[in-house]
Amino acid sequence: MPTDLLFDYDSANLRVGATASLQxxxxxxLRNPQASFKVEGHTDSFGSDEYNMDLSERRAQTVKDWLVQNMGIDPGRIQTQGFGKTRLLVPGDRSVEEQQLNRRVEIVIRAKG
Structure with missing residues (x-):
């Protein structure tokens, strides 16, 4: 599930306008108690593989933390995973501004049963 949860360059901080999407x-x-969710973090192509993997993991964790702290969601229902720059939506030869869509999180929903 793509989201509009994008991040600034080299940042794992939520943007000011992220609250509506997070809610x-x-x-x-909360409406799907039988499902589990995974927050997948991503980065643009700038920086080392190691740095971007860490940054993508921090982005995913930031979203999970917000959901747990502000919506009361059980942390056990949300997994996180970082993919660094391995799943670019915009080619890596583009500028920082053009790669904005790469600096994102995506949500994977898994139905239990």
Missing amino acids: KLGRLI
Whole structure:
């Protein structure tokens, strides 16, 4: 599930406008108690593989932490994983501005049963 949760260059901090999207995601999680969710973090192509893997993991964790702290979601229902720059949406030869869509999180929903 793509989201509009994008991050600034070299940052794992949520943007000011992220609250509405996070609340929507939180309500989805709360309405589906039998499902589990995974937050996948991504980066642009700038920086080392190791640095970007860490940054992508921090982005995913930031989203999970917000959902747990602000929506009361059980942390056991949300997994996180970072992919660094391994799943670019925009080619890596583009500028920092053009690679904005690469600096994102995506949500994977898994139905239990």
